[in-house]
Structures are given as C-alpha cells and as structure tokens.
Amino acid sequence: MNAQMPPEAILPASAPESRLDADLVVVGAGIVGLAHASLALVSGLRVIVIDRDYEAVGASVRNFGHACITAQSGELYDIAQASRRHWLAMAARANFWASEAGAVVIARTTTELTVLEELSASREPGQVVLLDADETARRTGRPNAAGIRGGAWLRDDLRVDPRTTVAKLAEWAHAHEDGSVRWNTAAIGFEASHDGGAVTVRTSRGILRALRAIICVGHDVDYLWPALAAEHQIRRCSLQMALTAAPEGLDLAPAVLTATSMLRYPAFRDMPSAARLHDEVLATRPELLDIAANVMCTQRPDGTLIVGDSHAYSPTAIPFLDEDTSKLLLDEQSVILGRDLKVIQRWQGIYASSDVGSYLVREVEPGLTVVSVTSGVGMTLSFGLAERTLAEFEPALVREA
Template sequence: MEQQFDLAVVGAGVVGLAHALAAARLGKRVVVADRDAQANGASVRNFGFVTVTGQARGEVWRRARRSAAVWGEIAGPAGIDVLQRGLTMVARRPEAKAVLQAFLETEMAEGCAWRDADGLSDRLPGGGEILGGLTSAVDLRVESRTAIPRLAAWLQAVHGVTFLRGVAVRGVETGRLETTAGPIRADAIVVCPGDDLVTLFPDHFTRAQVTRCKLQMMRLGDPGWRLPAPVMSDLGLVRYLGYAELPEARALRARLEAEQPAHLEHGVHLIVVQSADGSLVVGDSHHYAATPDPFARDDVDALILDEFAAVFGQAPPPVLERWTGTYASASGPSLVETPLPGVRLVTVTSGTGASTGFGLAEEVIADLYDLSQGAAA
C-alpha cells in the first residue's frame, strides 16, 4: 500500500533536513528518504561552522543570518551543543587589515569589530605574527557528527517527520517517488541530492555546469588552550566573497600570489574550530573534478598546517584523524529549479549548506506552498 504525505524530501543531509523542518513548522506531514543508513556525506565531513561573517553580499548573507538564527532556535530543543560563538578573522598582512577595515564599513559588519593584536589575547592563544583581527559575535559552531543525527532524531520525535533510511529514490514524478522500498505519494517533493549529480535530474546539473569539490581536513590533538570562537586567516579573505569582492582584496590577492602561491593553487585557507574534548578541527583545501579522487595528499595537509603555525606561532598538535569530503560546486551559491510541477530540485553549490541551508529552505518551502517567506519561518 502506498504511503501518502504532504511533502517528500529526497536526501537527509543538512539541506534536506532544513526543508523538512520548514515544512513541519507549517504543520505538514513530511517523509525524508535517504539511501544511507546514517549521515555520511558533506553534512558531517565539515567544521560545523555556521558562518555568517564573510558570506557573499546580498541574498547569501541574508540566508546565513537567518540560518544562524534557526540553529539558535533549534539547538537547545534538539540537544545540540553550540560549542563556539563568533569568529576571529586574523590579519597577518597590512593588505588583509585593509580588507577587514573596508568590510567594517559595509552593512555586513553587524556584530563585528576590529582589535589590534594586543587586544586579541582572549581570542587567540599563541604568539603568531599578526597585526590584529576582526571579531564577530554572529557566527556559531556545532559538532556536525552529532548535530545532524540529533537534528534528525528531534524532527522525528517532536515534529513527526518519517525517515526512510537505506532507501534509494529511483524516479521522481509529480506527486510520486519510486523507491527501493516501494512508491511514496506526496503532494509536493523536494530533491536535495547533495553532490549526486547523476541519479535524479542530471540534465539540470549539466546545464548549470555543476561539478564536485574535494576538500581535505584534519583533527588535531588538544593544544592545551581554548578558543572561544573559530579562527580564520588572510587566505580566507580571498575565498569568502563578502571580503573577496571588495576592491581592497585585489592587493591582498596579489601579495598572496607572490608569497603563498602553493596555498592558492590548492585552494587552501585556514579554519580552526575546537571540539568539546579540546581537539581542533582544521582545514581545508579545494580541488575540482567531476569525480574527485578519494585520496588526501600529505603536501596539501602540510600547507594547511603551515598556515596554522604562522597564525598561532607554534607547531600544530599531532594529527589524530584525516579525511576528505566532497560537495557540489558551481559559479552560483545554490541551484533551485522546478523540473516538474510540484517538484523542486535544491542543491547548495558553494559549500555553505550548514551556513545557508535553513534560510534557503524557508524560501523554497514558501514558494512551493505559495506563501510569504515569513509564513514559512
């Protein structure tokens, strides 16, 4: 016998769960189907850093602000610990300081301030050669490996969302999914396939020139000090578009090309976050291919750790874990299309699913049900 729902979501990553939440808050009966037994992809292979500061100006930044607010609303009820709040964006060079000071003049600098190096002692342990940094209070960090499963469990227990694990979706048509567990009927469908670009609606990904990005990350041992907020450095200022699109970023990029060409070649920038046990999650790098190889390169990890040593003025702690992750990547921040009536195809294509997914999902659900965005919030 076919099951009937108001909304069917394909994919139980953070973007799929965000759509399930937005619909459940409207009182919709929701089912989520996922081919894996538990979260195993990009949603758990990341920093858990919900980054608002530095996101691309305009709709992406607004989505990030809304997403951080939603994380704040659900974290406590879902049993998700917010381990760090804010951001410390370090400037090692005068050109980086100029970018950050220009950023502080924009509307995106809400909750941000500049501190000279001697004013960062409570945010940045160690003795790295830095000029100072931008501090933010609007970002937050969770432990992805536990946050995503807890979010799903809360959606099931509190919002009545049905989860079908280990179930592959083989076909989608208006009002119906064909799955390995049998057909599912739903008034509306949202397909959130992550970086699976070939199983469902592959022509849409081809037309949008979506590819895949591989990143490398590490977990380091407890350094003996605590970070109240995640830390980033100069390299991030030419990757995060909220900074990189400012005119002042051109001079910084030119200097980085002269001084750290290998870092730029491998898409390396530095993010350091700290877990409850004191260990540090550190990354990352960016390599693009239709099918990225699964292997982590030691020389790329060495570039990441080199930037760590420069920022903190000390050798990195021992590496406890290494892993790679992949995500869908394209020139725009996300792909949202209507391949069939009553069906939406949604993929974040900028590696910002945790940071922008809740805001994006509210927009999609509002559109799907012909509501104002506020009604879906």
C-alpha cells in the same frame, strides 16, 4: 520513535493509491534536506525524509561546523541571516550544541588588516569589530601576539559540531508526531504531480506519495537529472581536512579565519583592497593558492580541532589524498595558532560547486523540486534557503521559528 529502527520496519511495500503518505517527502538527510524537513514540520506539515545511507556521511559531517554568516554579501547575506535565526531556534528544539561565539579573522600583514577595516566600515556598528594584536592573540588562544598585526571579530557567525548536529536534527524530526526519517532507503524514481494530484517517489523500499517532494542530494544531482546538473555546471569540489588532538590549554570559542579565508568569501572579496591582498598572497605564499587553500580551524566541544582545507574541482572526486597538501595545511595552521598540532584523523570532504551560482532551486517537474547548495556554504545557507523554498510553495507556510 527510534531514529535507528530496523530498515525493514520503516516503510511498507506500497501505499494505497487513495491516500497520501505525507504532505512532503524530502530526499536526502543532510543538512539541506533536514533544514527543509524541520521547517516544514514546524509549519504543521507531515514530512517523510529518506536517505540511502544508514546515517549521514556526506558533506554535512565533513565540514568545519561553521555558519559563516558575516562573510556573505548581497542575496547570500540575506539568506544567511535568515538561516542564523532558524539555526538557533532548532538548536533549542533539537537540543544540539550551537555557539554564538562568532569568528576571528587573524591579520598578519597591513594589507590583511586594511581589508578587515574596510569590511568593518561597510557594516553596521558591532558586526565586524576590529581587534588589536594582543586581543586577537587572546581570542585565538595564541601564546603571544608575535607575527600578527591585529584582526576582526565577526559577531554573527555560528558554530555547531558537524559530527553530531545532523544526527540530532534527524532524531528530532523522526520523534516529531508528524515526522519520519527513513535510513537505508534510496530514491530510484519519481512521477510528477498532474492536475494538482500527488507526486510519487519510488524508493528501494516501496512507493511514497505526497503533495510535494524536495530532492536534496548535493553533488549527486547529476545522477538523477544530468541535464540540469550540466546546465548549472555542477562539479565536485574535493577537500583535504584533518582532526587534531585537543591542544593543551586551548579553549577556542570562535572559528579562526585567515587571509586565505578572505580570498574565498564574497564579503571580503568585495572590498577595495581584496585584489591587492590576492597579489600579496600570490607573491609570498603561492603554494596556498595552488591548492586553493582556506586555512582555518574550529574547535569541537570535546577539544579536538578541525583544520583545513584545500579545494580541487572535477566532475568526479578523485579519492587519493596528497600528503604534501595535508602537511602544508597543518604547518600553516600550527603557525597561525602558535602551537604544535597532532593529527588523529584525515578525510576527504566533497561538495557541489558551480560557477553559475551558489545554489540551485528548480522545479524539475510539477511537485518535484531539486535543491542544492553549489558552493562551500551549505551549513551557512541551509535553513534560510529552506525558508525561501517552502515559502514559494505557499507564502504563509513557514511560520516564525
């Protein structure tokens, strides 16, 4: 089957009331929606995925392609580890690139190195491996170790190519004998299941009926269930990111994180020296905190670098990019890698954010469940969250990937 088949050919005008179109309808073909669809298909369910666009253009293609497993803590760590297992299994099934090269955190001060030492001591041997300055430079492709104290390798982190992975997953789901991915098909209304009956999803191309529907529309929850979005305090987080030309001679296997990354991810923030690190960055580089920076980068299979990012929060994403912010991020990344970088693309990322929790899972009506990752770790949590959500429907539903 062709995942890009003409929209007019992919959905009948209506479905007979006497039959179900699928066991599960998933609204949204981003990574969270496709994670739910993929695990449901592996479990033997009939699945239809719909998306209002002609291809994935949201947060799932605008990120670093980094599953930041190691830097999660508590419940999020458990979800991330489950997600890691499914990521690798689905990479084999859907034939997309996934790297187990981990991530390297560069430490340029004694305080930064202390946070890494504390995290390493708190984890199982081998998960957070401390590196000296020379080894840190070697793993991050720096020409020399000048200006750094050392670093740490985060073993369990994964990398995928955000520009191609979601499309590969969608193609796999659509080609599956029990799957269908229907682009340019918007959800415009829902009717709940009553007395164990079917749910109805009204779309711009007709009606779909299924046992359940999972709605994975990211920050657009407020368009469908504004009261729920208000309760969970969902805002839009806007990011400034860029793609640079492939630096000559750079073969960067791991993701590269910095002090600002340590200030954003919970496992680092849980460490005793995290508050001291915050004060140090505030005293030395307050402009990075002003834009809520996470200075990091990943290298795509074609050699280009994804660099970023800043964070700004509001109910509506303001579309205008600030050139001073872009320049600050690029200059800082150039210092981190010890290389000149040439920007070839810029873009605005947008994801759902909430101070209430890192994710939202809510059955809004019988048979209708809203799922949204309300933090910047959608790639990290996607499959693990899908495993939990599907298992709540039926404990034996999700088989081992």
